[in-house]
Amino acid sequence: MTASFEFFPPRTDAAWNEFVASLPEFEALQPSFVSVTYGAGGSTRDRTDALVTRLATDTTLAPVPHLTCVGHSTAEINQILQAYASRGVSNILALRGDAPRSQTAESADFRHAIDLVRAVKSFNEARHHPDQRGFGIGVAGFPEGHPETPNTLVQMDHLKAKVDAGADFIITQLFFDNNAFFDWKARCSLAGITVPVIAGVMPVTTLTSLKRMAELAGGTRFPAPLLRAIKRCEDDAESVANVGIHWATEQARDLIDRGVDGIHFYTLNRSDATRRIYRTLGLAGRVGSAATGNQIR
Numbered sequence: 001m002t003a004s005f006e007f008f009p010p011r012t013d014a015a016w017n018e019f020v021a022s023l024p025e026f027e028a029l030q031p032s033f034v035s036v037t038y039g040a041g042g043s044t045r046d047r048t049d050a051l052v053t054r055l056a057t058d059t060t061l062a063p064v065p066h067l068t069c070v071g072h073s074t075a076e077i078n079q080i081l082q083a084y085a086s087r088g089v090s091n092i093l094a095l096r097g098d099a100p101r102s103q104t105a106e107s108a109d110f111r112h113a114i115d116l117v118r119a120v121k122s123f124n125e126a127r128h129h130p131d132q133r134g135f136g137i138g139v140a141g142f143p144e145g146h147p148e149t150p151n152t153l154v155q156m157d158h159l160k161a162k163v164d165a166g167a168d169f170i171i172t173q174l175f176f177d178n179n180a181f182f183d184w185k186a187r188c189s190l191a192g193i194t195v196p197v198i199a200g201v202m203p204v205t206t207l208t209s210l211k212r213m214a215e216l217a218g219g220t221r222f223p224a225p226l227l228r229a230i231k232r233c234e235d236d237a238e239s240v241a242n243v244g245i246h247w248a249t250e251q252a253r254d255l256i257d258r259g260v261d262g263i264h265f266y267t268l269n270r271s272d273a274t275r276r277i278y279r280t281l282g283l284a285g286r287v288g289s290a291a292t293g294n295q296i297r
Helices: 013-027 045-058 074-086 113-126 152-165 178-190 207-216 224-232 237-257 271-281
Strands: 002-007 033-036 063-068 091-095 136-141 169-174 197-201 262-266
Touching (some): 013 271, 033 045, 074 113, 113 136, 113 152, 136 152, 152 178
Parallel strands (some): 002 033, 002 262, 063 091, 091 136, 136 169
16 A cells, blocks of 8 residues: 655745755655645646655655646657656656646647646657666546536546556545545446556645635535534634544545555645644555556555
8 A cells, every 4th residue: 555645836935945844754754655736737837847856856755746738748748757757756647737728728739638648658668678667657536526527427438548548546636535435446446447546635624725625626525524523613723623634534544444555645735734644543654665667556
């Protein structure tokens, strides 16, 4: 089993310095890998590159950069992949991403995540050498559905197509209902999807973050028991955080007990909640390492 974190590149110099100073706290947890987001519409492209470089060269954390279709030509994608390969990056998370308002999907060489999967696969094949491993390719999964594709059968067809095109593992959108995840995972198996599926978990630490999640993760269902527990203590910020961390801890415990391939914690760049969950579950130093070869292991 793997356990991993998601980071986003801080937008300001002050936030950057604060986050970099916290990296040893994440290192101490010894995660399998850490993913680095690209930002809506590719808005943090340069900072993503800078953070991946920092992680790869100055820490023990294994970065998995997000790579999105938005605004990229084939030549640019190959250039980015070559740069990541030279830094020892082993895995890429291939996503469609959100196009900037000024750009239509047709204005770039890539319209869908599957096009990006194929491009990374082609890059791997073009540079194949006995001493070189190609990138492991990850894609996104949506246990509670994708807001732009209400038809769940079509959603599964799209996911299967990405796997057939070369995806090696799946990281899911965050969710709070494990039963929904395991039902979706069973449907993946029925569709012939056998690659590892890593479950996305995010502890609610503030009411603001809860509302933000509802906006960003369209379609995510917040179970009534979680909302009820938060409502009971909504005027006490510390109690809200305790409720969210407890929920995420028990959610992760249940996932582990039921044989999940991995858990991906959406950290919002803060280590406290993740440290508490890790400590309770005894995960530090006991999870699988980052990818070796073309698959997260």
